[in-house]
Amino acid sequence: MTFAPANAGISSLKPYQPGKPISELERELGITDIVKLASNENPLGCSESVKQAVSDAIAEIGRYPDGGGFILKDQIEKQFGFGHAHITLGNGSNDLLEMFARAFVSEKDSVVYSQHAFAVYSLVAQAINAEAIEVPAKGFAHDLAAMAAAVKENTKLIFIANPNNPTGTWFEEAEFEQFMQQVPAHVIVVLDEAYVEYFPENFNSLKFLKQYPNLIVSRTLSKCYGLAALRVGFALASVEVTDYLNRIRQPFNVNHLAMVAAVAALQDTAFIELSREVNKAGMKQLEDGVTALGLSYVPSRANFLLIDVQADPAATFNALLKEGVIVRPVGIPNHLRVSIGTESENAKFLTALAKVLGREAKA
Incomplete structure (x- = not known):
């Protein structure tokens, strides 16, 4: 054939x-x-409260989930202070990472990420056939100054992670703020925080969202929350960026049991x-x-x-x-x-x- x-x-x-x-x-x-x-x-x-919530919701598996994810977005708003118009739900954060690239990057554009960073950053750039700009790491960590300097006229997206996978390295708020000031306002910066819950005292990324409309903060419930099998994550961003993401997001990308579990997990401090x-x-x-x-x-x-x-x-x-x-x-x-x-x-x-x-x- x-x-x-x-x-x-x-x-x-x-x-x-x-x-x-x-x-x-x-x-x-x-x-x-x-x-x-x-x-x-x-x-x-996962927690016992998550197991109970999923068990209670089993009878509903014959129905499609709420495509808008109201119950999960509502919990995220209560917990993090960002309304529904700022939230994009993902089938794990990998789904979101691909969504960011699909929404903002074409094959004529470039994507910047660090050496020794999460492998999916390079994969999503390659899938779109975009130019991949891998910036040498500083030791095992992101060199944020070099990453900002690597931005070209055709750069549309930068992936950074804090902490970084697979090295575990991290950066502080002052270094991040200096980086954001150097990045052109039209370039989307994705801050991948898959592991932020383990040492939340190190960095408060959410305070930067109102200051930088080109910033996306991505999180997952697969790690500290223990929901790896259910695949659920979320992104916080400006209303404009979120609107673009939700135009290409699959309407049922997060299943009902995952949303029910996520609500219970977020509540179980x-x-x-x-x-x-x-x-x-x-x-x-x-x-x-x-x-x-x-x-x-x-x-x-x-x-x-x-x-x-x-x-x-x-x-x-x-x-x-x-x-x-x-x-x-x-x-x-x-x-x-x-x-x-x-x-x-x-x-x-x-x-x-x-x-x-x-x-x-x-x-």
């Missing part, structure tokens, strides 16, 4: 590769005692606080354990740690799989990204890492 070739950007596109599922490793190696620390999921799962405490304790456990093995890591303000294993990451990843531990190679030489798990999951990883690297922990 013959058919028209795919768009230029798509023909050479390599799909995003998510973290290896537990079920896949079980099939491949017949291992049942598996720890997955690959996808930055909340090791506590006690669960979020517990998730932060578990994450900070787990972060220290991994930091101490990695240091005891004579290894180094990139300081993180997310729910994962980028570790220098001083070895081939692919070989180390595969060796860890045989020990029943799934982590994540992220394309950075000698480094693996490891999600923060429960105390026992973290301990299993550290034991497995010591074994596959042939190292002994030092007191």
Whole structure:
């Protein structure tokens, strides 16, 4: 069968590769005692209030969801102070990232993002066949000054993340404000805050939204809120930007159970606080354990740690799989990204890492 070739950007596109599922490793190696620390999921799962809310809503699955997402937008407005006209809902934040590019970027335009940033930024630029401008990182972090300087006449969109995935690095408000002042007003800046809930004291992005109409703040409920399987995120922006986004948003892109769960998750502040405490304790456990093995890591303000294993990451990843531990190679030489798990999951990883690297922990 013959058919028209795919768009230029798509023909050479390599799909995003998510973290290896537990079920896949079980099939491949017949291992049942598996720890997955690959996808930055909340090791506590979701809250009990979320489970109850979803259970109560099961009877409604024969109906289409509210395409406007009223109940979720209402909760977002109560919690963050932005009305419905400023909110765009997404099937996870990945859906939103693609939406931003589709709304504002053509193949004649360019997109700016950092080296060592979330892989989806480059993928959405390539899918549109836009010019991709990858700015070298400063160490493992965004070089915001260099990113602002990299803007060209045809630049329409800049992706930045705080904290950044997969490095865990972050920037402060003063650096961000200086960056925004340098970016031309017609260039859309996407601030991806998928992990902001873990260290919210570091940065208050929302206060910048009224000052900069070209700013979009993107968030997800897949991480700290524990709703990864349901895929729900939201973006906050000016009324004008939001209007454009909602013109191309699929009307039922967030399903009803996801919205019900999201409302319950946003209301359960006690669960979020517990998730932060578990994450900070787990972060220290991994930091101490990695240091005891004579290894180094990139300081993180997310729910994962980028570790220098001083070895081939692919070989180390595969060796860890045989020990029943799934982590994540992220394309950075000698480094693996490891999600923060429960105390026992973290301990299993550290034991497995010591074994596959042939190292002994030092007191």
